[in-house]
Amino acid sequence: MKRNYEGWVFPKEWIVECFCLESPKFTYHNGYYYITAAEGGTAGPTTSHMVVSARSKTPFGPWENSPYNPIVRNTNRDNKWASIGHGTLIDSPDGKWWIVFHGFENANKTIGRQTMLLPIEWTKDGWCKVPDPADVAKPLKKPMGKAVIHGMKLSDNFEGNQLGSQWNVLKNANKDRFIVDNGTLTIKGLGKSISETQPLPIMPGNDSYQVTIALTAGTNTASGGIMLYYNQEYYAGLEFSDHHIYRINNRGQKSRESSEIKQDMVFLRLKNDHNDLLYYYSLDGKEWTRLELVNQMSGYETNTLGGWGYLKPALFSIGEGEVKFKTFKYEGLD
Structure with missing residues (x-):
């Protein structure tokens, strides 16, 4: 196995958990292969995690790092969402683009990593970026899609003969x-x-x-x-x-x-x-x-x-x- 992407080198003075290049995601768009990867460490300091992007004409490189890196990162330890990263590019039925990623709620990390969404725009020279002034802590207009019932019922009267989907049978459990x-x-x-x-x-x-x-x-x-x-x-x-x-x-x-x-x-x-x-x-x-x-x-x-x-x-x-x-x-x- 050959490693063909070395990541994006961020400034040494940034407060992160580690360099920790991981979790590459691939997207093909308008003649380029785009890689979105995680860096900075998934937990640790609230400013640790980030999403970086690079592109190439082939899936094997060479890779050109985005001038907009990092395309997602928390830069203030007092912000609502901490350690945001592990992003995946998606497009909605109306042709708009989004990035799905996760992070911790700064005031309540006990609930674990939560899933978030931000819009993506493509620049004239073919780079993806989160538009200003998009803010992960503020409401945004949801993507086009079907109207579905919100949330999942967590209470359970144990009717029928099967566990409800709200229950998580842990790994290796009988x-x-x-x-x-x-x-x-x-x-x-x-x-x-x-x-x-x-x-x-x-x-x-x-x-x-x-x-x-x-x-x-x-x-x-x-x-x-x-x-x-x-x-x-x-x-x-x-x-x-x-x-x-x-x-x-x-x-x-x-x-x-x-x-x-x-x-x-x-x-x-x-x-x-x-x-x-x-x-x-x-x-x-x-x-x-x-x-x-x-x-x-x-x-x-x-x-x-x-x-x-x-x-x-x-x-x-x-x-x-x-x-x-x-x-x-x-x-x-x-």
């Missing part, structure tokens, strides 16, 4: 552990702790949100609950086990938060209020008890913990046996 049957989700227990199990998460659509679930005590030694999950080491949530409510936290920390509960079904609720995590439980789904402790979750992001994760609500079942869940409710609060 899908047979998750059984949907006409209003009930059964999760078979796995492992002895969060670090050994495979939770069932969703991707939140808001900076602040509330999630509520009803669950029935597990059979045999199984216990279950709901948490905000970053990875197997870092998480925070509630567990219903041996007829008590427990607050669970990073690396197996666990504290009992209720007296004995003499019924098999409980309701658990987590409220993420701009990364302040509040805990609630109820015996009937109407009257709620809030735990005194509140966790601050803003450090649960890749610059702190690594791994390119994001903070996400997740259901879990551990131990031997199974736990039954009903009526998962997601409410956006912003």
Whole structure:
């Protein structure tokens, strides 16, 4: 394999994570092959990431770097969107051009990288650039296309016999552990702790949100609950086990938060209020008890913990046996 593009050399005084040339995308337009590539590092400083462009008459080079490089970059650490890059050129049905890329919301990196869009114009001498005064933090007129339903339903009553598309079965997870049957989700227990199990998460659509679930005590030694999950080491949530409510936290920390509960079904609720995590439980789904402790979750992001994760609500079942869940409710609060 031969490397035929060395990237665009940016000024040494720029504050970036690394040079990190990666993720080339190819576009053919008006007789030229265009490459859009990422540089600067995907995370790290808020001004790190960028999109650079080059062109050639052949897909093998030689490549001429754009005089408009970088065509996408955050230049101010106080801007709304940080580390923006990994861009792909697309054209819409009306012949207009756009660039799709990702970045972190500066004020809330726990939600992970989000997808963004900016218009592209072609100069008379054949270069693509973002027109002035386009601003990724401001609304723009959407591209032409079909009118589709906005967003994805995140709440789930577990009707039918298949998991809804909002649920993310994690890599290498055993899908047979998750059984949907006409209003009930059964999760078979796995492992002895969060670090050994495979939770069932969703991707939140808001900076602040509330999630509520009803669950029935597990059979045999199984216990279950709901948490905000970053990875197997870092998480925070509630567990219903041996007829008590427990607050669970990073690396197996666990504290009992209720007296004995003499019924098999409980309701658990987590409220993420701009990364302040509040805990609630109820015996009937109407009257709620809030735990005194509140966790601050803003450090649960890749610059702190690594791994390119994001903070996400997740259901879990551990131990031997199974736990039954009903009526998962997601409410956006912003």
